[in-house]
Amino acid sequence: MTFGRPAELASFAAMKAVEVAVREASGLDKSLVGVRLMRAAFQPHKNGKAGGPLADAEAEGGEQEAASALFAGAIGAYKNSPSHRTLKRVVCPWCLRRLSPSGPTAA
Template identity: 50%
Template sequence: MEITDLIPDPDILLSLAPEELAGYVMEYLNYGPQTDTASINRYNFSLQHTVSAYPQNKWKPCQRALMEAWTVLEREGLVAHKPEEDGSWFFVTRRGMSLQTRNDYEAFRHASQFPKESVHPAVLSRVYPLFLRGDYETSIFQAFKLVEVHVRSACPGLGEKLYGVDLMRKAFHPENGPLSDTTEPVAEREALLALFAGAIGRFKNPASHKHVPITDAAETLEAIQFASHLLRIVDDRSTEESEHTENA
């Protein structure tokens, strides 16, 4: 197998970001173009023979693009310098050998982007598997559905008939909402109501983004972190409400 077998069209190769192209290079290295996949020469990989099946005017830009992708593999610890050899010799690391296909690599790339340590635990358990599969729309929907579920749990007196934006408006009503803090200025209470109602109306409703499928991992992570922040607010307000009830 050669790189040109994986990507027959050089223009497609040149259109890929280094992080995307790195998945193809990883598959190529794991397939074993050399007789010993544990011994890979970076300099040899950079030579024209790697791209010689492409038109000659594409050789140089494709060589440069492939070396950009190689630096990604080094950065992620998927290839490393071979011990006791000069700087051109590399081996595929244990982590790299676990990524046999581009799908394996993409799953790894998505996992490395997910901020496990900073998102709400409930969001992590519900959304992380979806995010790994690249199901971004469902990831966002589920994250904000969790916000709605937690708000309802924190406001048992509102009953089970309120959903979505209506639930947020009742729960965070500036005057009598169970999750509204009357010690705050009215403007801040109204802003919090607008924040929750707007978030649920925008992100939990699939129709709000169905016309533009979400394919951007970074955009998805921003939405997930926003939902996580809202969940923490609900947790804090629920704790405050419990303390007020106990002290009454």
């Protein structure tokens, strides 16, 4: 796999690390990857039914849905896409500063 730009490589590496951490923390099967893994891990608790292992049962339903969407969307946009093609989009510089190995820097 080749990457067109350092930002593309950085976003892919960061999202891969998130995917690995979510898989380990959730204990879910290794056959679940990407967006499917995030949706299973953060499945909201509804109508008395248990949700995913990483869903916050104490959070309001909308907040649980938002966490699921956040993780699934990030993986879908910044890990899945560069795995299959060279991206033309500009990655948010603010986001990249927060994902850098040296940590967040001043805006």
